[in-house]
Amino acid sequence: MNHHADTSEPRPTRSDGRRSRIAILDAAAALATVDGLEGLSIGDLAVRTGMSKSGLYAHFKSKQDLQIATIDHAAAIFDAEVVRPGHARGEGLALLRGLAETFLDHLERRVFPGGCFFAAVGSEFDSRPGQVKERVFEFITTWMAELVAAAAQAQARGEITDAIDAEQVAWEVDALLLMAHAAFVMTADPAALERSRIGLVRLLDGLAVR
Amino acid sequence: MNHHADTSEPRPTRSDGRRSRIAILDAAAALATVDGLEGLSIGDLAVRTGMSKSGLYAHFKSKQDLQIATIDHAAAIFDAEVVRPGHARGEGLALLRGLAETFLDHLERRVFPGGCFFAAVGSEFDSRPGQVKERVFEFITTWMAELVAAAAQAQARGEITDAIDAEQVAWEVDALLLMAHAAFVMTADPAALERSRIGLVRLLDGLAVR
DNA sequence: GCACTATACGAACGATCGTGCTATCTTGTC
DNA sequence: GACAAGATAGCACGATCGTTCGTATAGTGC
Numbered sequence: 001m002n003h004h005a006d007t008s009e010p011r012p013t014r015s016d017g018r019r020s021r022i023a024i025l026d027a028a029a030a031l032a033t034v035d036g037l038e039g040l041s042i043g044d045l046a047v048r049t050g051m052s053k054s055g056l057y058a059h060f061k062s063k064q065d066l067q068i069a070t071i072d073h074a075a076a077i078f079d080a081e082v083v084r085p086g087h088a089r090g091e092g093l094a095l096l097r098g099l100a101e102t103f104l105d106h107l108e109r110r111v112f113p114g115g116c117f118f119a120a121v122g123s124e125f126d127s128r129p130g131q132v133k134e135r136v137f138e139f140i141t142t143w144m145a146e147l148v149a150a151a152a153q154a155q156a157r158g159e160i161t162d163a164i165d166a167e168q169v170a171w172e173v174d175a176l177l178l179m180a181h182a183a184f185v186m187t188a189d190p191a192a193l194e195r196s197r198i199g200l201v202r203l204l205d206g207l208a209v210r
Numbered sequence: 211m212n213h214h215a216d217t218s219e220p221r222p223t224r225s226d227g228r229r230s231r232i233a234i235l236d237a238a239a240a241l242a243t244v245d246g247l248e249g250l251s252i253g254d255l256a257v258r259t260g261m262s263k264s265g266l267y268a269h270f271k272s273k274q275d276l277q278i279a280t281i282d283h284a285a286a287i288f289d290a291e292v293v294r295p296g297h298a299r300g301e302g303l304a305l306l307r308g309l310a311e312t313f314l315d316h317l318e319r320r321v322f323p324g325g326c327f328f329a330a331v332g333s334e335f336d337s338r339p340g341q342v343k344e345r346v347f348e349f350i351t352t353w354m355a356e357l358v359a360a361a362a363q364a365q366a367r368g369e370i371t372d373a374i375d376a377e378q379v380a381w382e383v384d385a386l387l388l389m390a391h392a393a394f395v396m397t398a399d400p401a402a403l404e405r406s407r408i409g410l411v412r413l414l415d416g417l418a419v420r
Numbered sequence: 421g422c423a424c425t426a427t428a429c430g431a432a433c434g435a436t437c438g439t440g441c442t443a444t445c446t447t448g449t450c
Numbered sequence: 451g452a453c454a455a456g457a458t459a460g461c462a463c464g465a466t467c468g469t470t471c472g473t474a475t476a477g478t479g480c
Contacts, residue, residue: 014426014477034337039248042468054470055428063468114337119392123333126395127244127324137396164412171389171405172412178392179385182329185336186347195381202374202382206416224447224456252438264440265458273438421480428475437466446457 025073033114036124037067071135074117081106093159096150115185160207235283243324246334284327291316303369306360325395370417
């Protein structure tokens with residue numbers, strides 16, 4: 001939520017400004033998963049939010065500034081829609097399963113029209129060094145660390161084997177999630193989600209301490 | 211190779227034209243993995259190939275025409291760099307392993323500067339219906355079918371269990387490949403490739419008929 | 421209620437986008 | 451070696467890009 005509280009902005013004080021800013025960022029985050037953060041045009045965004053192009057510039061100094069704010073906004077949405085509900089499912093193995101399930105659910109519920117925001121934008125900026133890529137990478141790293149911590153906790157509780165390291169477990173879980181994203185967005189077929197769900201069960205059952 | 215032999219083009223007869231066309235498509239395929247097929251601009255491409263913008267238009271009727279030709283060109287490269295070398299590794303399980311290895315190798319050798327062409331472009335157009343998406347999806351489907359066939363062959367030869375269907379095996383293999391692509395392009399760290407290689411060994415060893 | 425300032429708009433900018441038209445050079449054919 | 455056709459360049463077009471400026475409006479703190 002207050003993920004972007006420490007930016008250089010003097011923090012908007014007027015209520016109408018805050019409402020507009022949120023409306024802009026909601027539209028920008030949704031649009032970015034379809035047209036990309038770069039393909040996103042100020043003109044389109046203005047039309048979509050019922051504002052003028054110059055009106056947008058009251059909130060953002062530049063397009064890059066808008067892109068970074070959009071990333072932070074999407075991070076807050078992802079936290080609220082995936083990470084926190086995932087933690088509500090329990091700890092250790094239940095947490096690891098929970099995070100995977102809430103991730104797949106957020107794809108199915110189409111929280112963003114173009115699937116996972118960070119999978120979409122990460123793929124767009126992976127070869128474009130700069131502040132935008134760094135911010136995206138930062139969040140993806142946080143997400144991976146979340147999975148690793150859950151896997152390590154599951155090992156510490158004796159729920160899965162510690163014959164392989166937690167990073168590897170998280171890697172294989174995330175691979176199935178990324179695959180689900182790619183295929184589901186491309187085909188709109190829930191069977192893609194099901195394939196990855198089956199894979200997750202196979203993977204985690206195979207790691208279970210018997 | 212002759213993947214685009216049946217397009218409406220009257221097929222260029224002059225040698226200089228053919229050379230130029232190939233030079234353009236080579237540059238376009240490389241650029242598309244970094245800036246995207248949409249982000250690719252005719253002006254940039256002209257500068258990069260030492261031609262004029264209008265000179266490019268002698269070869270392609272429109273930008274979309276160029277995009278589709280670029281996809282077909284990239285498909286030919288992928289075939290030559292990944293699929294055929296993969297088949298040279300053997301049949302059945304050896305083929306499945308071979309395709310995965312040649313794919314990871316083509317990432318490491320940076321055949322395209324932005325990783326796998328179809329992972330990059332597929333992610334860009336997954337939410338943009340049209341001829342371009344259809345062409346990309348077509349190739350990705352072909353690739354998946356290749357993996358499924360290899361898995362089925364491995365089962366028929368009794369090399370891996372047939373307790374799970376071949377589509378599921380191919381799915382989990384491709385998930386690890388996609389994850390390797392995403393992480394390797396983002397970080398340029400070969401450790402990403404190694405993580406997926408370990409995952410592949412774990413996956414296929416787990417399916418081995420003992 | 422007043423002053424202050426964040427918010428929003430209209431208009432315009434230089435640059436670049438994809439795309440045609442026309443002329444000039446170059447290649448392959450007879 | 452002439453001639454037709456293909457290949458390339460120069461130039462200009464309308465549209466759209468991100469951005470800036472000046473100005474009017476409206477919410478907030480005193």
